Amino acid sequence: MANIESVLQETRVFPPSAAFQAQANVSGMASHQALTARAAADYEGFWADMARAGISWKKDFSKILDESNAPFYKWFYDGELNVSYNCLDRHLPEKADKTALIFEADDGAVRRVTYQALYNQVCAFANGLKSRGVQKGDRVIIYMPMGVEAVVAMQACARIGAIHSVVFGGFSAKSLHERIRDAGARLVVTADGSIRGGKMLPLKSAVDAAIALGDCECVEAVVVYRRSGDDTAWNAARDIWWHDLVNGMAQTCEPEWVNAEHPLFILYTSGSTGHPKGVQHSSGGYLLGAILSMQWVFDARPDTDVFWCTADVGWITGHSYVVYGPLALGMTEVIFEGVPTYPDAGRFWKMIQDHQVTTFYTAPTAIRSLIKLGSDLPRQYDLSSLRLLGTVGEPINPEAWMWYYEAVGQSRCPIADTWWQTETGSHMIAPLPGAVATKPGSCTLPLPGIMADVVDEHGGSVPLGQGGYLVIKRPFPSLLRSLWGDPERFRKTYFPAELGGKTYLAGDSAHRDADGYYWIMGRIDDVLNVSGHRLGTMEIESALAANPRVAEAAVVGKPHDIKGEAVVAFVVLKGARASGDEAKKIVAELRDWVGKEIGPIAKPDEIRFGDNLPKTRSGKIMRRLLRAIARGEEITQDVSTLENPAILEQLKEAVR
């Protein structure tokens, strides 16, 4: 499947402090081991206990796990629940006036929303959706800025059993179009625009452009939240303002009780083909994963914590640790509209101070960029409220880990490096911070009940110290159930026959050290991780190839100090190879093009032109060679079969 590299040896170990351990939900390694042993001894009983303790069921389940149609697993599959009920209604008797959301806008304005107010807004919006004909099982696309209304829209869908599919606001009209069509969305929820870093970015016009691309007859209505105040083109037959939709709607709405397996949402993510995959999650199992990981990994203390996950709701992290996990536990959480560097690089630290944040969860790429912009900045703020830090999205390098630990956590807060994926729904490998000693750069040990392993291409465990494929050997509740509309792709991608057809192949390589700690080494497929965002090289290649100037393109990643990985594109133009100012002009044009085809996050950092691409005799692009060229490495491969070795010289030059 892919090449496996090794990582540096890291020897620093940080055991939990006595103080942290004393107060932790899971305190000490013996408790961790007891949970793990319980799961190993009675796997189904373990998960059933957890599901009964964490979730309020409308109808208790009598069935736990169905493996009869593997890998299409089912969990708690005769139980009934409603996810929004679990996030809102069940807290009202005791916590109606408690703050659920502390929303900080880009310009610093703060709005607090209590559980009662959130419940009222969710119910009103749910009634609004129903008034537009949205029913259980219908798909709703949400293309919104980060804010209270995004949370409301998602919770309202969950309330009526509609399946939401959130599309990150940074994706282009073209990407949005593909997702609207694939999901067959009945309704789109958007805003006139978003405000980030002082800049307005239009959203509604992208929805109009997406629908204008055609084949979107499924969309009956577009609901528009007024945020930026920008002028917006209006189609009176289809468009409706959010405030008009909810005006006069009842602020109660009986939840739609759904089967545990009812799809809660679809979230598109990149894979190794040109088309994104619609990862489909369940209601019961997914919610359980969000709840347990909040309790275990974030050591949630609902009565005193102020939780802040900086992820946008357009990503899985925003689903599990903004919209569902913290609310299911009845916590107070911060949500932030803006960017970490506006008005300056102290924004995160100021917000932690202002809102007395106890638990802070962000991505290594944000940490690295903030180190660069002001490694002393955190010390200018009072960060004494913090008790726990987390990271997600990509491997964190030990230097960034140490800075996070010392400068932000003041050598007092444990760091939970959490490995998981869109597909796993919740944390899989991460420290339980009151139990597991951490090591900078390692996501440490699997959570209790998660049967992770590192295997070779036949599925056999490899010895400690050796690299291999990261897999999970038993189905677990929060695992994706299918790919929307493509069960065969689901089976082939995640449960390959080579591994027996029942083992979940994560798509990452990893190794374990002598203590059994996991170290993630990188993707084994053609997926790049740029600033914690998953991008398929094939998606970028198809976007480039769709440009009229381009004959052929190949895309690889190369290490980048801040983004983790940078996108390098090798392009063959129709006609002559470009050089000089002409080349610069075309580079700018192609970068913009990719921005429009996929979204700004996918723009190549570097473009190199050649008369051809290096290929094998059978015509396959030699990607390993391109990776070496992109990194500026010595070429050690045999290139004698290349038709035109001179192109290698051409491709060594990036256009600057």
Ligand code: 6R9
């Ligand atoms: C949650 C999320 C998943 C991919 C995953 C892996 C990488 C995520 C990581 C990590 C090392 C961590 N990844 N967390 N690598 N250490 N703590 O990011 O989901 O966007 O689907 O990305 O991200 O490569 O396979 P998603």
